[in-house]
Amino acid sequence: MTALADTQHYRTYKPKPLTKEEIGHVEILFGGLHWRAERVLQAVFENLGYKARPLPTATRADLSAGRELADIGQCCPTSFTTGNLANFLKNRAQEIGKENVARNYAYITAGSCGACRFGQYHQSYELALRNLGLEYFRLFLLDQGRIDQGAASGGGLDINMPLTLGAMWGILCTDVLQNLEYQTRPYEVEAGATQRAVEASVDCLSDAFRKRPNRGKKWSTLVWHLSTDYFVEALREVKRKFDAVEVNRLQCKPVVKITGEFYLQTVEGDPNYNIHRWLESEGAEVFPASIAVWLDYWMRFYVQNFEEYRGIDRYAGAKIAAVKAIQKVFHWTYNRLRGALGNIPHELPDQYELRRLAAPYFHHRLSGGEGDMLVGKALWAHVNKRAHMICELSPYACMPNTMSIGAMAGVVGKHPDLLYAPIEVKGDAEVHALSRCQMILTEAKKRAVKEFVDVMERTGLTPEEAQPLLDANPQMKRATYRVPHGGAAGTAANLLLHLAEANNERRAAA
Numbered sequence: 001m002t003a004l005a006d007t008q009h010y011r012t013y014k015p016k017p018l019t020k021e022e023i024g025h026v027e028i029l030f031g032g033l034h035w036r037a038e039r040v041l042q043a044v045f046e047n048l049g050y051k052a053r054p055l056p057t058a059t060r061a062d063l064s065a066g067r068e069l070a071d072i073g074q075c076c077p078t079s080f081t082t083g084n085l086a087n088f089l090k091n092r093a094q095e096i097g098k099e100n101v102a103r104n105y106a107y108i109t110a111g112s113c114g115a116c117r118f119g120q121y122h123q124s125y126e127l128a129l130r131n132l133g134l135e136y137f138r139l140f141l142l143d144q145g146r147i148d149q150g151a152a153s154g155g156g157l158d159i160n161m162p163l164t165l166g167a168m169w170g171i172l173c174t175d176v177l178q179n180l181e182y183q184t185r186p187y188e189v190e191a192g193a194t195q196r197a198v199e200a201s202v203d204c205l206s207d208a209f210r211k212r213p214n215r216g217k218k219w220s221t222l223v224w225h226l227s228t229d230y231f232v233e234a235l236r237e238v239k240r241k242f243d244a245v246e247v248n249r250l251q252c253k254p255v256v257k258i259t260g261e262f263y264l265q266t267v268e269g270d271p272n273y274n275i276h277r278w279l280e281s282e283g284a285e286v287f288p289a290s291i292a293v294w295l296d297y298w299m300r301f302y303v304q305n306f307e308e309y310r311g312i313d314r315y316a317g318a319k320i321a322a323v324k325a326i327q328k329v330f331h332w333t334y335n336r337l338r339g340a341l342g343n344i345p346h347e348l349p350d351q352y353e354l355r356r357l358a359a360p361y362f363h364h365r366l367s368g369g370e371g372d373m374l375v376g377k378a379l380w381a382h383v384n385k386r387a388h389m390i391c392e393l394s395p396y397a398c399m400p401n402t403m404s405i406g407a408m409a410g411v412v413g414k415h416p417d418l419l420y421a422p423i424e425v426k427g428d429a430e431v432h433a434l435s436r437c438q439m440i441l442t443e444a445k446k447r448a449v450k451e452f453v454d455v456m457e458r459t460g461l462t463p464e465e466a467q468p469l470l471d472a473n474p475q476m477k478r479a480t481y482r483v484p485h486g487g488a489a490g491t492a493a494n495l496l497l498h499l500a501e502a503n504n505e506r507r508a509a510a
């Protein structure tokens, strides 16, 4: 009876107020993306007068802490991010005391309701902080479905349009930068030149976002973000930094498309066994996962919701048309930013093509995680010859990813030539996961070489004959020269096709 009487109803988490008077000395913590995006987001906060800092990239120690302090059965991204926040605060508490930690820091994270753990991250953080005696620490949720949430509890933090739009444009700019970087580094002539260009570029973008003009708090700021050349100009400056990087794209390398759960495919570090750098060190070109694809998917999700209401809601058709129009504007904006980098960053896949490709294997209304996109993106990259191999990063204990791996068995049955490496990430089985990836990568390398040889036979050009043609066109040796997609997956094969075509045109003109 006593135990029953002591039982309390579950109450959803509500942060203690963060007031306008306090915000001057409170540092806002955030994390969970790659370092380029996080640095630029820090600048977005600073632009709006906040103090902000990204958490350090999560480590194996954070994973262990997350498992210990919250729910051991939760998916590994939840454990990584929970432990990451908990360890940071614990270390700070040892230096300045728990009360000062609760007073001087707050944390902001994306959240939603939904079919998977993503809807419960903040509950996990709260449990971990309670277990650390930091229950007065404040966590704030950025609802992914609302771009103008207004002032959070206490009024000190305003999750308004300038903040949300700044974050969105910051993500788009760093997406295209990351794309350019990963198409450059594998072919750089001078080791380290790409890294230097990326670091200078992130400084340049951060500076631009820190100085972003104030254009009001409502629709005027949206109109400005959509119409301005401000971000395009900042990316043109980035392009100038990459202009100086010399590349040799005649090296035959397999292209590996990264897919998987959002957090694991986005971060670069222990949470995904440093897979990006590991693949490059093994001789691959990485096709990274752009965050913009997920934002586009999220819009498609609204369309799908409205589609269910056709015949019930008389405005369903108009709502679908409106969201599709927003998607078109989104693609147009992304393409403007790509254009500033010479159209080298990969284009966004069409969401309805992804849905169509995935449809025989995974229903588009199954939500949670990336839904049908894992299947759709794998098939998109395969049938459009954008990659030789798919590396899917699947978190331990992730329900949506487990479903997509099951569905991929059907895909591979129908497309036996699709090279697919699902890597289960649980933080402590790195050798096993990477050796599994290496087996498929070996096949991908053979595939890239065969493709290159086929192109040599078709064009009659060998690398030895291609080299003088390349030397005669020094602009083609710049990182910012775009090699058109000629129908091959590999960069070297596409370059050979491009050189052959240019050579034929020159001969015809002579």
Ligand code: SF4
Pocket: 075, 076, 077, 078, 116, 117, 118, 261, 262, 263, 368, 369, 370, 395, 397, 398, 399, 400, 401
């Ligand atoms: S998609 Fe999977 S790993 Fe990501 S939050 Fe949901 S359950 Fe966890």
